[in-house]
Amino acid sequence: xxxxKVFGSAVFANAARVLACLEEVGVEYEVEEVDxxxxxxxxxxxxxxxxxxxxxxxxxxxxxxxxxxxxxxYVLRKYSKQQAAQHQLQVVDLLxxxxxxxxxxxxxxxxxxxxxxxxxxxxxxYECVVYPARLGIPPNLAVVEESLEKLSKVLAVYEAxxxxxxxxxxxxxxxxxxxxxxxxxxxxxxxHASLLESYPSVKAWWGRLMARxxxxxxxxxxxxxxx
Amino acid sequence: xxxxKVFGSAVFANAARVLACLEEVGVEYEVEEVDxxxxxxxxxxxxxxxxxxxxxxxxxxxxxxxxxxxxxxYVLRKYSKQQAAQHQLQVVDLLxxxxxxxxxxxxxxxxxxxxxxxxxxxxxxYECVVYPARLGIPPNLAVVEESLEKLSKVLAVYEAxxxxxxxxxxxxxxxxxxxxxxxxxxxxxxxHASLLESYPSVKAWWGRLMARxxxxxxxxxxxxxxx
Numbered sequence: 001x002x003x004x005k006v007f008g009s010a011v012f013a014n015a016a017r018v019l020a021c022l023e024e025v026g027v028e029y030e031v032e033e034v035d036x037x038x039x040x041x042x043x044x045x046x047x048x049x050x051x052x053x054x055x056x057x058x059x060x061x062x063x064x065x066x067x068x069x070x071x072x073x074y075v076l077r078k079y080s081k082q083q084a085a086q087h088q089l090q091v092v093d094l095l096x097x098x099x100x101x102x103x104x105x106x107x108x109x110x111x112x113x114x115x116x117x118x119x120x121x122x123x124x125x126y127e128c129v130v131y132p133a134r135l136g137i138p139p140n141l142a143v144v145e146e147s148l149e150k151l152s153k154v155l156a157v158y159e160a161x162x163x164x165x166x167x168x169x170x171x172x173x174x175x176x177x178x179x180x181x182x183x184x185x186x187x188x189x190x191x192h193a194s195l196l197e198s199y200p201s202v203k204a205w206w207g208r209l210m211a212r213x214x215x216x217x218x219x220x221x222x223x224x225x226x227x
Numbered sequence: 228x229x230x231x232k233v234f235g236s237a238v239f240a241n242a243a244r245v246l247a248c249l250e251e252v253g254v255e256y257e258v259e260e261v262d263x264x265x266x267x268x269x270x271x272x273x274x275x276x277x278x279x280x281x282x283x284x285x286x287x288x289x290x291x292x293x294x295x296x297x298x299x300x301y302v303l304r305k306y307s308k309q310q311a312a313q314h315q316l317q318v319v320d321l322l323x324x325x326x327x328x329x330x331x332x333x334x335x336x337x338x339x340x341x342x343x344x345x346x347x348x349x350x351x352x353y354e355c356v357v358y359p360a361r362l363g364i365p366p367n368l369a370v371v372e373e374s375l376e377k378l379s380k381v382l383a384v385y386e387a388x389x390x391x392x393x394x395x396x397x398x399x400x401x402x403x404x405x406x407x408x409x410x411x412x413x414x415x416x417x418x419h420a421s422l423l424e425s426y427p428s429v430k431a432w433w434g435r436l437m438a439r440x441x442x443x444x445x446x447x448x449x450x451x452x453x454x
Contacts, residue, residue, distance in 0.1 A: 051384045063328055070334035078327040100305040101290055107297035157278045
């Protein structure tokens with residue numbers, strides 16, 4: 001039996017974040033599908049797990065968790081060293097909590113993803129990928145245009161930053177980079193993916209992210225496609 | 228000379244978060260005012276510190292940081308044990324990173340604050356406190372009404388949760404609670420503060436937060452008042 005269970009498959013961007021972390025540390029896990037269209041995540045038995053009715057929720061024995069970034073950090077903290085010791089592998093240290101300065105850089109760019117990058121890219125993903133696939137409605141082009149403009153400004157700052165180091169928090173892959181994967185992946189299935197051509201350092205960084213085996217594996221389950 | 232410097236005073240909600248953490252661990256610090264109305268946070272020398280031009284930024288020797296939650300965690304990680312040892316006090320452990328389960332509860336409710344609580348309460352604070360004080364314009368009542376409705380739903384979940392434990396992550400004060408202080412403080416200066424009367428466990432929790440000496444001290448510098 002898998003030790004941990006994720007409620008929500010990789011098709012949900014926030015579940016993909018958790019699943020990629022589980023792959024990074026090499027924990028066995030089980031995925032329980034949540035029927036989004038039937039609003040199953042709002043059903044009483046789900047709300048007992050996640051009072052805000054979001055996807056994903058997570059179970060590890062008696063521990064029930066919600067909020068994808070919190071779940072992901074729990075997985076990284078609890079299982080990185082344990083799995084490395086068990087399989088005699090190098091520890092996957094994506095949080096760097098042993099070093100306050102590195103941890104702060106990881107945290108800062110994790111916050112940037114949540115509060116600056118996501119508000120710019122997510123509306124494009126909803127309009128061009130999620131709504132067409134799930135609701136059969138075409139993109140609202142005004143929303144897309146406005147968000148592309150916002151995203152361009154954000155990417156200009158990323159470009160200057162990533163010209164100086166291979167990854168966001170320094171010259172090491174971290175939780176900050178990984179957090180960018182799910183929404184960027186869906187964005188790259190839209191006709192607007194070419195925006196990245198104007199930001200060569202960002203594009204090279206994205207190539208490094210997509211080369212991670214954990215990311216590649218989870219991306220295979222992200223079956224929505226943009227239009 | 229104070230070892231650390233915060234760029235932005237307590238009047239800025241996100242700076243107040245950082246300052247309350249500095250008070251919690253008892254680090255000496257200096258505050259450098261940022262002239263918001265003159266857009267000083269967008270000036271080149273500020274952008275060198277914080278590429279997204281937000282308030283606050285932070286300096287600790289050669290280390291420059293941005294993103295208030297990342298700065299706050301850095302302060303807690305680096306200085307909690309150090310200050311406690313130096314002054315023979317109990318360690319202020321607001322992150323609980325030594326215990327994956329407790330840390331996950333702290334993280335989950337920290338994320339809830341950022342992604343669910345804040346989007347409901349912040350528009351009310353902007354409309355009723357920030358815009359009138361800074362721009363001299365009256366509240367947009369439609370925005371306020373809509374946000375009060377959202378906030379009521381969020382508070383209903385908090386009420387059920389806080390009926391079971393004194394604080395959000397369990398029976399201990401944590402970073403998750405502290406993060407709620409700045410925006411809730413400003414909200415409580417508005418005519419809508421009475422909303423909390425309908426949520427007795429939330430109200431009692433807010434009373435416990437406001438009884439923290441760190442919070443009281445920083446609140447004294449939050450001089451904007453709602454209308």
